[in-house]
Amino acid sequence: MAAEKTSPGLVEVEKTSPEVSGMGHRMKRKEDSRFLQGRGNYVDDVNLPHMVYGHMVRSPYAHARIKSINAEAAKKLPGVLAIITGEDLAKANLAWMPTLFFDKQMVLATGKVLFQAQEVAFVVAEDRYIAADAAELVEVEYEELPVLVDPYKATDPASPILREDREEKSNHIFHWEVGDKAATDKAFADAAVKSKVHAISQRCHPAPLETCGCVADYNKATERFTIYLTSQAPHAHRTLFALVAGLPEQNIRVVSPDIGGGFGNKVPIYPGYVCAVVASLTLGVPVKWIETRSENLQSTGFARDYHMTAELAADKDGKIKAMRVKTLADHGAFNAAAQPTKFPAGLFSVCTGSYDYPAAFCEVDGVYTNKAPGGIAYRCSFRITEAAYLIERAVDVLALDLKMDPAELRRKNFIQPEKFPYATPLGWTYDSGNYEGALNKALEMVGYKELRKEQEEKRKKGELMGIGISSFTEAVGAGPAHTFDIAGIKMFDSAEIRIHPTGKAICRMGTKSQGQGHETTYAQIVAQELGIPAKDVIVEEGDTDTAPYGLGTYASRSTPTSGAATAMAARKIRDKARKIAAFLLEASEEDLIWEPGKFFVRGAPGKAKTIQEIAFAAYTNIPPGLEAGLEAINYYDPPNLTFPFGTYISVVDIDKGTGEVKVRKFVAVDDCGNVINPMIVEGQIHGGLTEGLAIAFMQEIGYDENGNVSGGTFMDYLVPTAVETPHWDTGLTCTPSPHHPFGAKGVGESPNVGSPAAFVNSVVDALSHLGVKHIDMPITPWKVWNILKEKGLTG
Amino acid sequence: MAKKELIHVKINGKDREAPAEPRLLLVHFIREQLGLTGTHVGCDTSNCGACTVILNGRSVKSCTVFAVQADGGEIMTVEGLPSNGALHPLQEGFKEEHGLQCGFCTPGMLMSSYALLKKNPKPSEEEIRWGISGNLCRCTGYQNIVKAVQYASKKMAQGGK
Numbered sequence: 018m019a020a021e022k023t024s025p026g027l028v029e030v031e032k033t034s035p036e037v038s039g040m041g042h043r044m045k046r047k048e049d050s051r052f053l054q055g056r057g058n059y060v061d062d063v064n065l066p067h068m069v070y071g072h073m074v075r076s077p078y079a080h081a082r083i084k085s086i087n088a089e090a091a092k093k094l095p096g097v098l099a100i101i102t103g104e105d106l107a108k109a110n111l112a113w114m115p116t117l118f119f120d121k122q123m124v125l126a127t128g129k130v131l132f133q134a135q136e137v138a139f140v141v142a143e144d145r146y147i148a149a150d151a152a153e154l155v156e157v158e159y160e161e162l163p164v165l166v167d168p169y170k171a172t173d174p175a176s177p178i179l180r181e182d183r184e185e186k187s188n189h190i191f192h193w194e195v196g197d198k199a200a201t202d203k204a205f206a207d208a209a210v211k212s213k214v215h216a217i218s219q220r221c222h223p224a225p226l227e228t229c230g231c232v233a234d235y236n237k238a239t240e241r242f243t244i245y246l247t248s249q250a251p252h253a254h255r256t257l258f259a260l261v262a263g264l265p266e267q268n269i270r271v272v273s274p275d276i277g278g279g280f281g282n283k284v285p286i287y288p289g290y291v292c293a294v295v296a297s298l299t300l301g302v303p304v305k306w307i308e309t310r311s312e313n314l315q316s317t318g319f320a321r322d323y324h325m326t327a328e329l330a331a332d333k334d335g336k337i338k339a340m341r342v343k344t345l346a347d348h349g350a351f352n353a354a355a356q357p358t359k360f361p362a363g364l365f366s367v368c369t370g371s372y373d374y375p376a377a378f379c380e381v382d383g384v385y386t387n388k389a390p391g392g393i394a395y396r397c398s399f400r401i402t403e404a405a406y407l408i409e410r411a412v413d414v415l416a417l418d419l420k421m422d423p424a425e426l427r428r429k430n431f432i433q434p435e436k437f438p439y440a441t442p443l444g445w446t447y448d449s450g451n452y453e454g455a456l457n458k459a460l461e462m463v464g465y466k467e468l469r470k471e472q473e474e475k476r477k478k479g480e481l482m483g484i485g486i487s488s489f490t491e492a493v494g495a496g497p498a499h500t501f502d503i504a505g506i507k508m509f510d511s512a513e514i515r516i517h518p519t520g521k522a523i524c525r526m527g528t529k530s531q532g533q534g535h536e537t538t539y540a541q542i543v544a545q546e547l548g549i550p551a552k553d554v555i556v557e558e559g560d561t562d563t564a565p566y567g568l569g570t571y572a573s574r575s576t577p578t579s580g581a582a583t584a585m586a587a588r589k590i591r592d593k594a595r596k597i598a599a600f601l602l603e604a605s606e607e608d609l610i611w612e613p614g615k616f617f618v619r620g621a622p623g624k625a626k627t628i629q630e631i632a633f634a635a636y637t638n639i640p641p642g643l644e645a646g647l648e649a650i651n652y653y654d655p656p657n658l659t660f661p662f663g664t665y666i667s668v669v670d671i672d673k674g675t676g677e678v679k680v681r682k683f684v685a686v687d688d689c690g691n692v693i694n695p696m697i698v699e700g701q702i703h704g705g706l707t708e709g710l711a712i713a714f715m716q717e718i719g720y721d722e723n724g725n726v727s728g729g730t731f732m733d734y735l736v737p738t739a740v741e742t743p744h745w746d747t748g749l750t751c752t753p754s755p756h757h758p759f760g761a762k763g764v765g766e767s768p769n770v771g772s773p774a775a776f777v778n779s780v781v782d783a784l785s786h787l788g789v790k791h792i793d794m795p796i797t798p799w800k801v802w803n804i805l806k807e808k809g810l811t812g
Numbered sequence: 813m814a815k816k817e818l819i820h821v822k823i824n825g826k827d828r829e830a831p832a833e834p835r836l837l838l839v840h841f842i843r844e845q846l847g848l849t850g851t852h853v854g855c856d857t858s859n860c861g862a863c864t865v866i867l868n869g870r871s872v873k874s875c876t877v878f879a880v881q882a883d884g885g886e887i888m889t890v891e892g893l894p895s896n897g898a899l900h901p902l903q904e905g906f907k908e909e910h911g912l913q914c915g916f917c918t919p920g921m922l923m924s925s926y927a928l929l930k931k932n933p934k935p936s937e938e939e940i941r942w943g944i945s946g947n948l949c950r951c952t953g954y955q956n957i958v959k960a961v962q963y964a965s966k967k968m969a970q971g972g973k
Contacts, residue, residue: 045907052915053903055850055890059916062849145840146833226854226862226916226950277852277916278950310855532914532951700910703953731859731948739941739954 030545030691030759033613038552039545040759043696047552048536057275061307063232063245069098071293071306072148074138074155075316076130079166079387079724080177081159083126086138091154096147099296100155101139103127111295113182114261117285117504118361120190120352121182122390124288129162131179131350132389133726134315139292141304164387164724168324168347171384179350179385188385190352193361196378196443204339204376208330212415217793218403218773220322220347220388221716222314222728223395224736225531227277229317230307231290233297241268242297246290248273248559249283249529250569253506255561257286262294273559279531280708281393284355284571285318315729318355319388319718320395322347323403327368327411335419337430339376340369340442342407346383346392354392355571356399357501357508363399364492366443370408371452371490371662372430377442387724396708396769398493398572398658405489409774413485413781414790422469423778424460427488428453438657438755445492447660451688454750456488459664459686462748468668476786479810481671482681483783488664489771493763494577498654503568509654510578511565514543514586516647518636520629521553527567528579529559533765534697535575539583541693545759546587547594548614548628565650573661573763576693577754582653584758589649593635597647598626600640659754659762663687665706665771667779673810676802678714678780680743685772689764690753698764703745705768711737712769713776717795784808819883823848824892832879838872839863841879842889850890850919854948861947864920865889871927873946890919893926901967902926902960911960913951920947925961934965 033039051057088100103125106112113121126137138155142148163177170176171188178186205211232245242264248254251273259266276283293306308317324345330338346362348354356363362381369377394400412430416423431452432439439447468484475482498507511527524539540554558564567579591611598616599606602624609616617625626634634640635647668682685702692698715735719727728734753760773794780796781789787808792800805811816831823846830845842848842865853875854862863874866888893900902922905911912918921944928935928943935943940961941954949957 046910048915049907049912052912052918053890053899053906053922054894055848055919057850057915059849059852061843061853064844064847064849146835224950226860226914226948227852228854276914277854278914280950310857310860532916534913696910700913700952700956703955704913704951705953707953708950730857731855732857736948736950738945738948739958740945742941742954745953745955 033545033548037544037548037550037613039541039613040691040693042541042694044537044541044551044694046534046537047540048534059227059275059277060230060232060245060247063274065232065234065303068232068303068305069141069143069300070145070148071296071304072140072145072152073136073289073312074140074152074157076126076133076135076137078130078159078161079133080131080162080164082129082162084158084160087156088138090156091140091151094147094151094154096143097140097151098143098300099141101125101292101295106295111262111291114286114291116351116353118352118354118356122351122353124291132387133724134312134389136288136316139296141296141300166386166720166722166724168345168384168386171386179387190348190383190385191361192380192382194380195366197376198378200376201339201341201378205328205330205341208338209333210331210419211328212418213326213328214411214414214791215326216407216410216791218321218323218325218406219794220319220718221395221712222319222718222734223280223282224314224734225278225280225282228308228310228313229283229287229289231293232303232305233293234303235297235301237301241270243270243272244294245272245274247276247283249279249531249571251529251559251561252527252566253503253568254286256506257504271561273529276529276531279571280396281320281355281571282318283531284393285353287317311730314718314734315726316389318353318391318393319349320391320393321403325403325407327407329411329415331415335421335426335429337372337374339374342368342379344381346381347386347388348383348392349386349388349390351390352383352392353390355394357495357503358505359500360399363394365400365404367401367445367490367492368404368408369441369443370405371432371488373432373436375442379443388720394572396705397766398491398495401491402770402773405770406774409487409489410777410791413778417785417790423486424456424465427456427486446657447490448657448754448756449752450490450660450662451750451752452488452662455662455664455686455688458748458750459666459684462686462746463666463668463682463684481673481783483669483779483781485667485775485777485779485782486664487771487775487778490660490662491767491770492658492660493573493766494655494659495572495574496658497656506568508568509652510567510574510582511650511652512579512582512586513565513650514583514590514648516590516632518633520549520632522549523555523557524583525564526556526558526579527565528570528575530570533570533575533701534694538693538697539580542580542583543587546584547590573766576761577655577659577757577763578653580761581655581758582651585653586649586651589651590647593647594628594631596643597631597634597640601626601634656756659690659757661687661689661762661764661767663767663771665775667775669779669783671783671801673805676798676805678796678801680710682746683743684746685768686748686750687764687767688750688752689767690751690757690762691760692749693761699747701765702747702768705766706745706772707737707742708769709772710742710776713773713794713796715795817880819879821882821885821887823887824889834878834880836879837875838877838879838882839874842874848889848891852916852919854916859948861924862917862920864923864947866923866927871924890922893922901964904967905960905963909956909959909963911952911957917947917949921949921957925964929965929968933968
């Protein structure tokens with residue numbers, strides 16, 4: 018798919034030869050060979066001499082007091098080496114650990130448990146089967162307590178107070194608001210049309226195919242700790258281990274080997290990691306802990322659980338005047354939201370979307386319930402999926418209220434290209450955009466007019482078909498150090514490039530790929546900037562002993578931060594290369610002209626030195642006064658986020674007999690600025706759309722009134738197979754980021770952020786003539802069938 | 813712990829044996845006893861298919877077979893796909909069509925696709941989608957996996973393997 022320029026690019030990228038494979042080439046991935054031959058190295062593949070295994074004992078209750086723990090029978094089982102309880106950890110002051118968001122979380126329960134599947138004891142044994150057997154033998158006596166499941170009841174006086182450890186005796190965690198309330202209320206008072214939707218972004222789980230786990234290896238002789246960890250942020254995790262466990266940071270080496278998908282799940286530190294570390298420290302042997310899928314779904318970081326109300330005020334022609342948002346956030350038992358510290362609701366305040374209006378007000382209240390902790394960013398930049406879903410749903414409801422075409426209503430309200438950089442009423446500065454360009458392209462690709470005609474005819478025949486649009490804006494690439502930090506660490510990121518004497522290179526980054534193809538894309542950036550063929554560049558991430566410090570990969574930040582750092586480091590190398598070339602060519606630096614791969618003397622193209630010749634000279638024929646070697650490092654602090662956007666259109670048919678929704682066609686037009694590797698971008702979009710489909714129609718972590726989790730295994734937490742997944746039609750427009758060194762924006766999360774609204778809008782559109790304005794996700798056949806039954810349409 | 817039995821298998825063309833408890837899952841036997849870690853575990857309910865291997869000519873989820881059941885059998889895992897240093901057309905297809913991202917589901921996908929193409933060398937898109945429906949992938953959205961299998965199907969028809 019060739020990107021169509023819809024606005025003048027501020028950052029032009031000249032295309033290199035296929036041999037060099039710089040930006041824009043569909044280079045095949047360098048990392049594939051090992052994965053295709055079974056030679057990947059995931060955490061569970063790490064096997065060390067004398068290694069033993071941990072297994073977690075978990076609570077069957079959502080809220081209960083622990084009366085006693087009897088581990089005697091378990092200890093007697095041959096092969097059992099240790100059983101660790103919360104009381105044991107308390108002696109080392111490790112029974113609790115800080116979360117990523119101003120709260121603390123129990124590593125192993127002391128006193129009481131607060132959610133089903135909470136960690137209660139850690140069993141270590143010679144093999145994983147014995148460890149699991151022993152965990153069954155640990156007898157825990159519980160006294161059940163009243164359970165709080167409904168977040169709307171969290172602040173009822175009749176509800177139990179869950180967190181006895183907190184000074185504040187309340188289940189209310191925070192109130193956060195942003196925007197101009199008075200101006201917004203006035204706009205609503207004056208508005209001709211007011212429209213409202215209550216939408217739930219349901220609790221779900223990223224469920225990467227590899228679960229979380231670690232191998233903690235403490236060497237008593239050297240006092241060094243090596244922790245092989247399923248980590249999206251190995252450097253940050255090293256620092257947190259140092260701060261929380263009091264271990265000297267130079268003695269900790271976190272290695273994040275191949276990671277089998279992350280999607281935000283592998284950003285937090287989990288109790289199992291801490292227990293494995295404590296066990297290895299105690300026993301002096303490596304301890305492996307790999308969670309099961311059920312443990313993964315039931316206890317590690319959930320996402321969403323936002324209960325949102327959005328109102329839009331508009332004039333009768335459909336010009337939006339203001340937005341008002343009220344949201345209740347269910348954080349479960351501990352506030353373990355993984356987001357920048359200044360943002361209790363993440364970047365949710367980008368909920369004003371792609372539209373131009375002066376007033377908005379947004380408030381969010383967070384509460385505790387007896388559910389697993391979390392609030393992680395599941396393939397999204399900190400609550401942006403919730404925000405994009407809300408505005409794109411709200412705009413469709415407004416279109417219904419106004420009896421306007423949803424595409425035309427969007428077009429009428431888009432922020433116009435000349436208005437960028439655009440300051441939103443809730444405080445963001447969008448760097449660039451051309452929303453109408455993406456909308457037009459998507460409408461054309463899908464055949465919008467014909468589809469509307471078809472829909473009209475089908476409705477006459479009683480057939481149900483719908484078209485749903487979502488014109489989202491994403492805010493990715495956290496972020497500027499003045500605004501963004503996680504646990505105090507600023508959200509810059511890094512790249513180090515070393516050019517070897519023969520002109521080949523190794524790069525190391527502070528980010529960590531979990532499937533995004535960094536080993537290929539970063540190499541292409543180096544190829545673009547230095548003219549060294551991408552195949553000659555090795556990219557290595559994830560080892561904190563060797564890679565420069567960085568905050569890791571999530572929130573679509575790798576290209577905006579480490580990608581930018583790679584270009585900046587390459588440019589430093591180019592500066593030094595110019596000096597070396599001037600020396601070799603006996604010319605002045607000013608007379609040298611760069612073209613990818615070489616410097617030549619102005620007016621004498623034959624007088625040139627390639628980057629490879631220059632690299633060799635950097636070690637063998639060093640100019641007087643220059644340091645030897647050719648390498649550079651850069652820590653990049655982006656001046657702003659990048660703001661990718663797009664328009665997605667879903668077309669569905671509904672089976673009246675079964676309530677089944679079939680996605681007949683789906684068009685995704687994305688704009689992520691200048692593209693490094695179009696093949697990888699398409700792959701990211703396919704994957705994100707599939708997760709969006711899953712959220713819209715299938716995935717939900719539910720709880721019954723006793724706090725029993727449903728959706729706790731792959732039997733009932735439904736993720737799409739190849740059969741449920743439709744064909745994705747993708748397209749690109751290109752509006753380069755004006756502040757990024759090569760005009761790129763993040764992309765991996767756009768499809769997951771933008772698509773849920775398109776799916777839901779299409780189902781609602783199919784049923785809107787029956788008076789349906791909203792259906793909450795996941796839109797199961799059962800839900801649709803019940804609506805059809807109520808309308809007397811099931812036959 | 814129950815008594816361990818010596819289990820013999822022919823895996824990727826090599827005779828191997830190792831002791832196993834009666835309850836030891838085949839996937840753990842392959843990964844831990846035989847040291848072939850290409851086969852993965854992605855769930856505990858036989859849904860994900862990351863552990864798919866070929867046992868006596870049929871694709872099986874090796875988390876749902878005991879090692880003792882494989883005693884005397886012939887097994888192929890992802891490590892057995894390439895021959896004489898060359899990638900199998902399926903491996904080549906996955907690379908050419910970008911049919912993998914994190915790589916965790918890939919060995920199981922390759923094994924299921926291998927079994928599918930053995931049975932049905934020229935599958936339609938729908939047949940491919942059903943053929944890999946026992947294997948979950950969280951990264952690719954399956955579209956490029958379908959293309960990868962089509963690539964291999966064509967290549968094998970032209971005289972690949």
